Amino acid sequence: MHKPRLHLVASFDIAHLRYLDEQGHATQALPDFATPDTLLSLYRQMALARLVDDRAVKLQRTGQLGTYPSSLGQEAIGVGTGNALRKDDVYCPYYRETGALLERGVSIAEILAIWGGDERGQCFTHAAADFPLCVPIATQLLHAAGVAFALAYQQREMGAKARVAVTSAGDGATSKGDFYEAINLAGVWKLPVVFVINNNQWAISVPLKAQTAACTIAQKAVAAGINCLQVDGNDVVAVRAAVADAVERARTGGGPMLIEAVSYRLSDHTTADDASRYCPREELEQARTREPLRRLRLYLEHAGLWDDGREEELQRELAEIMERELHAYREWETDAPTAMFDHLYARLPEALLEQYDEVATVRPAGDEA
Amino acid sequence: MTAITMVEAVTQALAHELREDNRVVVFGQDIGVNGGVFRATDGLQAEFGSGRVMDTPLAENMIAGIAIGMAAQGLRPVAEFQFMGFIYPVIDQVLNHAGRLRNRTRGRLSCPLVYRAPYGGGIHAPEHHSESTEALFTHMPGLRVVVPSSPARAYGLLLAAIRDPDPVLFLEPKRIYRAARQEVPDNGEALPLDQAFRLREGSDITLVAWGAALKETLAAAEALSAEGVEAEVIDPATLKPLDIHTIIDSLEKTRRCVVVHEAARFGGLGAEIIAQVNEYAFDLLDAPVYRVTGYDTVMPYYRLENHYLPDVDRILAGIRRTLEYPA
Numbered sequence: 001m002h003k004p005r006l007h008l009v010a011s012f013d014i015a016h017l018r019y020l021d022e023q024g025h026a027t028q029a030l031p032d033f034a035t036p037d038t039l040l041s042l043y044r045q046m047a048l049a050r051l052v053d054d055r056a057v058k059l060q061r062t063g064q065l066g067t068y069p070s071s072l073g074q075e076a077i078g079v080g081t082g083n084a085l086r087k088d089d090v091y092c093p094y095y096r097e098t099g100a101l102l103e104r105g106v107s108i109a110e111i112l113a114i115w116g117g118d119e120r121g122q123c124f125t126h127a128a129a130d131f132p133l134c135v136p137i138a139t140q141l142l143h144a145a146g147v148a149f150a151l152a153y154q155q156r157e158m159g160a161k162a163r164v165a166v167t168s169a170g171d172g173a174t175s176k177g178d179f180y181e182a183i184n185l186a187g188v189w190k191l192p193v194v195f196v197i198n199n200n201q202w203a204i205s206v207p208l209k210a211q212t213a214a215c216t217i218a219q220k221a222v223a224a225g226i227n228c229l230q231v232d233g234n235d236v237v238a239v240r241a242a243v244a245d246a247v248e249r250a251r252t253g254g255g256p257m258l259i260e261a262v263s264y265r266l267s268d269h270t271t272a273d274d275a276s277r278y279c280p281r282e283e284l285e286q287a288r289t290r291e292p293l294r295r296l297r298l299y300l301e302h303a304g305l306w307d308d309g310r311e312e313e314l315q316r317e318l319a320e321i322m323e324r325e326l327h328a329y330r331e332w333e334t335d336a337p338t339a340m341f342d343h344l345y346a347r348l349p350e351a352l353l354e355q356y357d358e359v360a361t362v363r364p365a366g367d368e369a
Numbered sequence: 370m371t372a373i374t375m376v377e378a379v380t381q382a383l384a385h386e387l388r389e390d391n392r393v394v395v396f397g398q399d400i401g402v403n404g405g406v407f408r409a410t411d412g413l414q415a416e417f418g419s420g421r422v423m424d425t426p427l428a429e430n431m432i433a434g435i436a437i438g439m440a441a442q443g444l445r446p447v448a449e450f451q452f453m454g455f456i457y458p459v460i461d462q463v464l465n466h467a468g469r470l471r472n473r474t475r476g477r478l479s480c481p482l483v484y485r486a487p488y489g490g491g492i493h494a495p496e497h498h499s500e501s502t503e504a505l506f507t508h509m510p511g512l513r514v515v516v517p518s519s520p521a522r523a524y525g526l527l528l529a530a531i532r533d534p535d536p537v538l539f540l541e542p543k544r545i546y547r548a549a550r551q552e553v554p555d556n557g558e559a560l561p562l563d564q565a566f567r568l569r570e571g572s573d574i575t576l577v578a579w580g581a582a583l584k585e586t587l588a589a590a591e592a593l594s595a596e597g598v599e600a601e602v603i604d605p606a607t608l609k610p611l612d613i614h615t616i617i618d619s620l621e622k623t624r625r626c627v628v629v630h631e632a633a634r635f636g637g638l639g640a641e642i643i644a645q646v647n648e649y650a651f652d653l654l655d656a657p658v659y660r661v662t663g664y665d666t667v668m669p670y671y672r673l674e675n676h677y678l679p680d681v682d683r684i685l686a687g688i689r690r691t692l693e694y695p696a
Binding site (some may be wrong): 090092119120122123124128129131132136139141142143144145146147148149150151153154156157158165177178181182184185188189339340342343344345346349350351352 | 391394420421423425426428430431433434435436437438439440441442443444446458461462465466470471472473474475476477478479510511533534535563610611612613614
């Protein structure tokens, strides 16, 4: 049987970026931004994110908070991404985002309020253009594409300065149509948007190998004709470097990018989940040795920038911040029941006045029962 | 001034807002050079450029989702879905985001956008092109659902929808896209949302209908007039939020009512209108409020579609049943 001759029309390579190995040794010269001050600040923010997650889980376990998704083990992705943006860039987060939200200036009390059942947590006092947390999987990726169009449009038609939209999602989200639709449009319209995928290996109980036959998530960008990179998501220097490069390229007209940050979810999916039902113990133990805080701490220790004393001092300082924010959260008074009507429309339609009055009279403001 | 069709009135409104407000962008499938499959965007890309009037890749959910990002960032996006039959992938974006972004950020972000879609039956279209599923969307909080029924109302209501600070689903009854011509001055004057229109005065019975079904409903009213029965015809136009007061006011006079819609009966908007009439005006009624609607079947393919859509005879039968109560 004669075999037809084929010729190659396209092929692809996926690059992986890493600066720090598991033992905290530099695998190559660190990028320019990685000054001692910046590294210490990244370490501090990751430690704060870990503390917030830890306390939030405890609050949930003691009935003081609703369901909460910890980002334990993935702090480098949130902090590295958040740190790479300018304040007036626009972030469209998913929901496992403690580190990124802290970097964006969202207060811990706001984060707790969101998971404590109060919409006002999404007011994001210090990140006014950012989207709220997004729970329906992958839908935020399309918002980010729309935001990116608007930012480019405002620059082109209205003389606004160049800004970039950045959005995040988990590995499971890359199975959804919204993901493909967003990266596809971003490529066709060359939008200033960066997609950061937290590949933490799990979509609740479904492991990555049951999610996709692709050997990387980054390569999904190839189908959309956009740039991509895989980074070590446990290496905050790599995440920060990759996102910052992508954001600056997008800002200067270089178009979109997909970044796959490879990490591991060391916690349950949320407090409503029990990962011991499906997560192999040995795999989890293995993953713990690669986690991001330990790695950066070892690097800082090797560089003479860190020791047990400084760690103790940091933990004391962060515990104080946490206490203050916890206090603010506990002082947070429940909104008036009529608040459900107040921002439904810009102005409450007449057709809803009767329902508003019913809520206002039957349940007076402040009655939480 | 030349008289224009409803689809031309849509184009005129889009062009007016593109000219007056540089935050307005128009996009969808085939809406650029091609001017849309019904030509609703004819000539807009030539006049305003491909930076403001854009063809998108083929993905309805994507069109809905990016509109949310654009609107939240200060633009005034007007997105077209080619047919209502292909709108269902967008329900996630509309229900979970467009209708609730303002609320879930307590007013920090909002969604001043318009989703346009041709809807309804009666043009012998392929499968999936003829349904009237407005009730799926009137159930969604935070959204407006608007249906024009004439060139002038298409122009004025679309201007209002684009200028509205909240999301609007603007459903264009394609059966009457070119059914009638009317002089519509391009004066930028919007018509009010959330307000019903009284299309015909009468004191014997109130007929409530919207979109293309008004054509047969008004014809039925004229037929009755020859018999000495005068029907009042009300077009809610904004289906959500609903102006029930105009309907109740009419009932004070007529005490009898029929609701006509193309959509399936069960859970259709007629059910909501009758429930509200029951709550607010039970004592006014001399007869139950009947519905003349599509059936609770799959919308039939076009050989049978005229058996599904309410026609003048079915509407008259519904009216007589009401007028003759108790028989």
